[in-house]
Amino acid sequence: MQSVADRRAAGSLGRRVQQIVQQPLDGTEMRQALETLAATYSTQTVDSRRHRDVRSEMQEHTQRLDADFVRALGEVNAVFTDLEASVQHLDAQCSGLRVQVNSALRATESVSAQASLLVDEQRELTMRSTVARGVLEAFTLTDADTK
Numbered sequence: 633m634q635s636v637a638d639r640r641a642a643g644s645l646g647r648r649v650q651q652i653v654q655q656p657l658d659g660t661e662m663r664q665a666l667e668t669l670a671a672t673y674s675t676q677t678v679d680s681r682r683h684r685d686v687r688s689e690m691q692e693h694t695q696r697l698d699a700d701f702v703r704a705l706g707e708v709n710a711v712f713t714d715l716e717a718s719v720q721h722l723d724a725q726c727s728g729l730r731v732q733v734n735s736a737l738r739a740t741e742s743v744s745a746q747a748s749l750l751v752d753e754q755r756e757l758t759m760r761s762t763v764a765r766g767v768l769e770a771f772t773l774t775d776a777d778t779k
Contacts, residue, residue, distance in 0.1 A: 655662060
């Protein structure tokens with residue numbers, strides 16, 4: 633639904649378009665305005681050519697920069713692709729090493745437990761040996777004691 637202001641603006645615009653369309657094109661004023669307009673757009677001055685050349689050079693330079701940027705991004709992408717492949721390779725190697733270490737731990741678990749028991753037994757034997765030496769020293773008679 634159009635508001636009252638929209639309808640007025642549309643009506644106003646419509647009236648202006650009608651006024652322009654109803655203007656006779658063969659009038660002197662209209663002819664001069666059209667000739668001036670045509671002269672402005674059809675003649676190419678040195679300045680307009682220079683501006684067009686500068687604009688064209690800027691567009692070409694921008695296109696070269698864009699191409700260089702895309703090429704550089706391609707090189708960066710290649711480096712990251714190689715890096716990702718290397719990381720995946722390292723991850724696979726680490727996974728293989730983890731499997732080997734876990735397998736070795738399982739295989740040596742009984743030996744490790746047995747070694748722990750032997751260490752405890754050695755500790756106990758060392759303690760008994762120390763006690764036995766102490767008892768031996770305390771109860772051993774010297775030649776002086778036997779006389």
